[in-house]
Amino acid sequence: MIAFLLAQTIAITGGTVYPVSGPKIANATVLIRDGKIAAVGTSVAVPSDATRIDATGKWVTPGLIDGAGQMGLVEIGAVAGTREALLKGDTIAASFNVAEGINPASVVIPVTRIEGVTTVLAVPAGNLVSGQAVLIDLAGNTIEEMLVKSPVGIVLNDSETGKDFAGGSRAALVERVRRVFRDALEYERRRADFGRAQLRSLSAAAADLEALLPVLHGQEPLIAYANRRSDIESALRLAREFKLKLVLAGAQEGWQIAGEIVQAGVPVLVEPLDNIPSYDALGIRYENAGLLAKAGVKVALMETDTHNSRNLRQQAGNAVAYGMTWDQALRAVTLSPAEIFGVADRYGSLEPGKVANVVVWSADPFEFATGVEHVLIRGKEIPLRSRQTELFERYRQLPPAY
Amino acid sequence: MRPPLVLLALTLGCASGAARPAQAPAPAASALAAPARTATSDSSSVDRPQYPSTYQRHPNPPVLIRNATIMTAAGQEIAGGSIYFKDGRIVAVGTKIDAPPPDAVVVDGTGRYVTPGLIDEHSHLGVYAAPGTDAESDGNEATNPVTAEVWAEHSFWPQDPQIPLAIAGGITTIQALPGSANLIGGRSAILRLIPARTVQAMKFPGAHYGLKMACGENPKRVYGQKGGPSTRMGNMAGYRGAFIQAEGYRRRWDKWNSDPKGDPPDRNLKLESLAEVLRGDIYVQNHCYRADEMANMLDLGREFGFRIRSFHHAVEAYKIRDLLAAAGTGAAVWADWWGFKEEAMDGIKENAALLQQAGVRVNIHSDDPSGIQRLNQEAAKAMYAGMRAGIAVTRDQAIRWVTANPAWALGLDSLTGTLEPGKIADVVVWSGDPFSVYSRAIQVYNDGWLVYDRTDPAHQPRTDFQLGQTPAAGGGGRKDR
Numbered sequence: 045m046i047a048f049l050l051a052q053t054i055a056i057t058g059g060t061v062y063p064v065s066g067p068k069i070a071n072a073t074v075l076i077r078d079g080k081i082a083a084v085g086t087s088v089a090v091p092s093d094a095t096r097i098d099a100t101g102k103w104v105t106p107g108l109i110d111g112a113g114q115m116g117l118v119e120i121g122a123v124a125g126t127r128e129a130l131l132k133g134d135t136i137a138a139s140f141n142v143a144e145g146i147n148p149a150s151v152v153i154p155v156t157r158i159e160g161v162t163t164v165l166a167v168p169a170g171n172l173v174s175g176q177a178v179l180i181d182l183a184g185n186t187i188e189e190m191l192v193k194s195p196v197g198i199v200l201n202d203s204e205t206g207k208d209f210a211g212g213s214r215a216a217l218v219e220r221v222r223r224v225f226r227d228a229l230e231y232e233r234r235r236a237d238f239g240r241a242q243l244r245s246l247s248a249a250a251a252d253l254e255a256l257l258p259v260l261h262g263q264e265p266l267i268a269y270a271n272r273r274s275d276i277e278s279a280l281r282l283a284r285e286f287k288l289k290l291v292l293a294g295a296q297e298g299w300q301i302a303g304e305i306v307q308a309g310v311p312v313l314v315e316p317l318d319n320i321p322s323y324d325a326l327g328i329r330y331e332n333a334g335l336l337a338k339a340g341v342k343v344a345l346m347e348t349d350t351h352n353s354r355n356l357r358q359q360a361g362n363a364v365a366y367g368m369t370w371d372q373a374l375r376a377v378t379l380s381p382a383e384i385f386g387v388a389d390r391y392g393s394l395e396p397g398k399v400a401n402v403v404v405w406s407a408d409p410f411e412f413a414t415g416v417e418h419v420l421i422r423g424k425e426i427p428l429r430s431r432q433t434e435l436f437e438r439y440r441q442l443p444p445a446y
Numbered sequence: 447m448r449p450p451l452v453l454l455a456l457t458l459g460c461a462s463g464a465a466r467p468a469q470a471p472a473p474a475a476s477a478l479a480a481p482a483r484t485a486t487s488d489s490s491s492v493d494r495p496q497y498p499s500t501y502q503r504h505p506n507p508p509v510l511i512r513n514a515t516i517m518t519a520a521g522q523e524i525a526g527g528s529i530y531f532k533d534g535r536i537v538a539v540g541t542k543i544d545a546p547p548p549d550a551v552v553v554d555g556t557g558r559y560v561t562p563g564l565i566d567e568h569s570h571l572g573v574y575a576a577p578g579t580d581a582e583s584d585g586n587e588a589t590n591p592v593t594a595e596v597w598a599e600h601s602f603w604p605q606d607p608q609i610p611l612a613i614a615g616g617i618t619t620i621q622a623l624p625g626s627a628n629l630i631g632g633r634s635a636i637l638r639l640i641p642a643r644t645v646q647a648m649k650f651p652g653a654h655y656g657l658k659m660a661c662g663e664n665p666k667r668v669y670g671q672k673g674g675p676s677t678r679m680g681n682m683a684g685y686r687g688a689f690i691q692a693e694g695y696r697r698r699w700d701k702w703n704s705d706p707k708g709d710p711p712d713r714n715l716k717l718e719s720l721a722e723v724l725r726g727d728i729y730v731q732n733h734c735y736r737a738d739e740m741a742n743m744l745d746l747g748r749e750f751g752f753r754i755r756s757f758h759h760a761v762e763a764y765k766i767r768d769l770l771a772a773a774g775t776g777a778a779v780w781a782d783w784w785g786f787k788e789e790a791m792d793g794i795k796e797n798a799a800l801l802q803q804a805g806v807r808v809n810i811h812s813d814d815p816s817g818i819q820r821l822n823q824e825a826a827k828a829m830y831a832g833m834r835a836g837i838a839v840t841r842d843q844a845i846r847w848v849t850a851n852p853a854w855a856l857g858l859d860s861l862t863g864t865l866e867p868g869k870i871a872d873v874v875v876w877s878g879d880p881f882s883v884y885s886r887a888i889q890v891y892n893d894g895w896l897v898y899d900r901t902d903p904a905h906q907p908r909t910d911f912q913l914g915q916t917p918a919a920g921g922g923g924r925k926d927r
Contacts, residue, residue: 122663122787152785320815321607322577326915351785358823361883410883412826415834432784432794436835439800442768 053077054423055090056404059099064106064379065393074104076400079423084394097418097425099404105374106394107162107401107421108409109381110353111313112293112346115164116146116153116180116190121351130170135209136224136248139255140175142168143194146187152351154430157182159354160409160416162401163192163391165381167199167267172209172220174199176255177267179385181401183421196385197265197291198256202279203272204324218278220247225286228253228260265289265384267313271296271325280308291384293346294318296325299332302339311342311384314376316363333376334367343372344381361410373410399423497599499649501638504895508532510546511875514555519562519849520864521842529560531871534894539865553889559880561845562865563618563872563892564821565852567731567778568758568811572622572637572645573598575606576815576911582606586625587632591669592688594657595715596632598622602645605909608815613639613898613907615819616874616887619650621856623758626660626733627668629675629684633719634658634731636856640892641907654729654857656755657719659685661734661743662789682742689750692720729755729857735789737765744773756855758811759783761793767804776807776855780817781827798825798847799832799839809851821848826881841881870894 054076061072063084073088074081090096119126128145131137146166156164162182168175176195184190200206200221210217227246231253237243238250246253258264268279271294283290292298293313298305305312314333321328337343345363347356360373368376382392390399400423407414419426438444509531516527516539528543529536530550538544546552575582584601587593602622612620617639624631635645636653661681670676675684695717702710722728730747734740734757747754756776757763761784763770763777770777779801784793801808810825812818829844846863853863862870871894878885889905890898899905 120785120788120791317816317820319611319819320576320578321912323579326577352782355782358827358883362820362823365884365886412823412830412881412883415830435792436794436796439765439794444765 052423053082053091053094054097054400054420054425055088055094056097056099056104056402056418057090059102059104059404061104061394062106062374063394064375065395072104074394074402076402076420076423079400081394081396081398081400081402083396097404099417102417103405103407103409103414104394105403105405105409106378106392107403107419108160108356108377109344109385109392110161110164110347110356110377111344111381111384112167112315112348113164113350113353114169115156115166115182115350115353116148116150117142117166118350119147119150119152129166129168131168131175134249134252135171136173136252137168137171137175138173138198138248138252140168141178141195142166142175143178143187143191146178146180146190148184148186148190151431152353153182155351155432156353157419157421157426158416158428158430158433159357160403160405160419161353161356162403162419162421164353165196165385170201170205172201172206172217173224173252173256174201179387181399181421183424183426192391193385193387195264197267198259199293200266200268200279202268202270202275203294204322206269214275214278218282221282222285223247224253225256225260225282228256232257259288260286262287262289265291265386267291267293269293271328273297273300273327276301277304280304280310283308283310295336296328296332298341299329299335300327302336302341305336306340311344311380312336313344313346313381313384314363315346315348316359316366330362330366333363337368337372337376342380342384343368343376344384345373345376357410358412364410370410497597497646497649499651500644500646501649501651502647503534503893504640504897506534506891506895508547508550509553509871509891509894509896510543510550511553511555511558511560511873514558514560514875515879516865517559517561517841517845517880518865519842519845520866523841527560528555529865529873531873531891531894534871536865536867536869536871536873538867553875555875557878558888559876559878559885560865561616561822561874561876561880562849562863562869563874563890564616564848565619565809565856565858565863566612566617566812566818566821566848567621567756567809567852567855568813569612569620569622569818570625570813571608571612571620571639571815571818572602572604572606573624574815575603576608585623586627588625588627588668591628591665591675591684592630592716593624593628593632594630594688594717594719596624597635598624598632598658599635599645599649602635602637602648604642604645604648605911607909607911608818609639610641610898610907610909610912611815612818613890613892614887614900616822616876616880616890617818618872618874618890618892619853619856619858619862620818621656621731621852623656623731624658626658626664628658629660629665629681630688630720631658631660633728636858638892640895640897641909650856650858652858652861654727655719655722656729656731656856657723659730659732659743661732661739662736663787664733678739682746685746686749688716688720689724689746692717692724693750696721696724723752724750726752729855731756731758731855733758735759735761737762741766741769744769744775747773756807756809759790759813761790761797763806763808764794764797764800765792767801767806770801771805776809776851777801778809778811778852778855779828780813781810781824781831795828795831796835796837798828799835799837802832802839802843802847803837807851807854808847809855810847811852822876822880822885823883824848826883829881844881
């Protein structure tokens, strides 16, 4: 039920534009043509056939990118029939790509995009190797239309819950991952022997070992969810040993070893409003995102509650309250995740040639007082409607008109 | 110093009182008429104190906060305002306050905002403590669908490291509730959120116990394969059966109280709690999501002659806001939670604003150790969602959602929840507008005691649990930026 307007030329005029790739520009125009950004600046000529969106007094930013969640993969948390993010029965689920589980008709999608989140990482859950995460735009009638990149990376559950799939010890977890990685490389070298059943039994299914090869060749990131400092260090160790392109996620005690993370050149996905201590991270604190950013780590933010992915901007605002600069926080929900997910050539900033995911806000996007005025995804304006706006309209007056 | 606590409790109970708002159902005459048999305001069937509060106000010099924006939660937002409190009570609020006595601490409030201490009507702090292992899972006595006999205070762990985090978010009072596995989950604990060795030292003197009840999916799910209830009609039958028993129990005790001859009736802890609900001394705090179920529960109250104090979660409350307003039942809601189960699918962000507009006493609750740290932000989201939808919500109303209204829901609105002379000095100083995402609590005064100061590590309490963790995190040693 996505009412796309036809592709067209749109000019967003008069707003303060935050391109993210450069400093803000007052009273600027963002010109959009055929789904792409055509021009950004103060002296952009607006074609006469362009549809104009007056953004005078408004703030214009790239659409926000949430680096977490199960958008389209979980409709109702407690209803198993609507959950697609967990593969049961295979603890090394490297070949499990969640894309075909996505439901483009999910009612969560409109609820999310009308509040300025236009792109999200859809992440597999559970197991030791959870599967392949994919990046989607929150518009489109088919999975193919929604996909931005698939896969983005393979998810490793390097945490207290992950060790349950490796015999119950962190030591076993790391060693199990090592064996799987070695077996994948062995499998690659001796595919022919494998086919003739002349290869010893491997520690994961062939399809999963095959799926790990792009990660082991550094072509695709390993996204390691790790919170305890020692778990983060295990992930860094694995990355060194196998020359992986590593992305850390969670990293709740990451602030304690920010220097090591910077030195390793590893970016981090952080949920700023995490601070409830568990034995997986007793050193968890609100300042994590700010301290990592200050140390020079590339940080992208997450709102892990799929149904409230729209609260990504509240996460960002709180990241600022606890130490990030405002510019860092805006980058952490736009260009930084685009870079981390390997799509910065197309996403994350307002620059000519990029996909036109654009949001017009009444003011500072992180403030509660601010509302969303316009959302464009791939250059098309999205109607600001959702199941929730329909419920509100129905019950605006009582009794409701059924 | 205030009078000893048992005395205070007696006073409030017998004066039918200060802590009991006019709209509360009147306690049964027989309960009050039995002199000397009432040990506390809410345990009239026994003649002994039951786990009485040992709360003592912590000494603190008088405090004058000057030149701040004071949000009173009583109708005013005073720019350039001052507030003076002494011995745990608010003495004066306004733009003109006489020079403070020499022993007063003067706080420069320039650029700051001051609100009443925040109150969370729905918390599981202490009963579902961090670090969240099975060993700290003490919130659901999921062994029987009706466990009115359990009291949350007997699970509450004062060393829960989530407590100082919530204090740093400006919370001064919580209702710690049993979970929602059961139809009737047990008594809540109304607590001052302060560092303490015992739960007794946190118990809010004079508060009305709550009785946690739960509708819908949770009891059905937990008991469906364990003898029931397995349906919503089974849920209703379960509540009704329990209150029918309680009516008989209350009758036997009322009879004996009015004519104490021979042996008293046998005590039954479960029925004692339910009988106190029938007497109006214990407030029903009802976890309930769906509009149609809330309507059934209102009728349940009518069937047995009590008024449900507050529906909790209440994601569909907006659909029956007229019924709630007419019944005088409050609603405790989230700003935006939805979708985690079917009965939560119809949540909308305008819920609180629509309830406010209809005259329902609405408050924003957390039900969450993370959300409790930013109830002000959650209220802000709900307020602005209402404003954007064209519903006239005021800032004063929205601050009441996390102060005066939850105080009412706990029967404490004559004592706390607003910044007015005579009220308890539960006061928060914010770095800026509490409805801004960038603002944080700078100082928290609980009953006049500076329990938290973001700029001073000497006033950043840490639980025993947090000691010895290296490096220190979760509340200690932070400076304001």
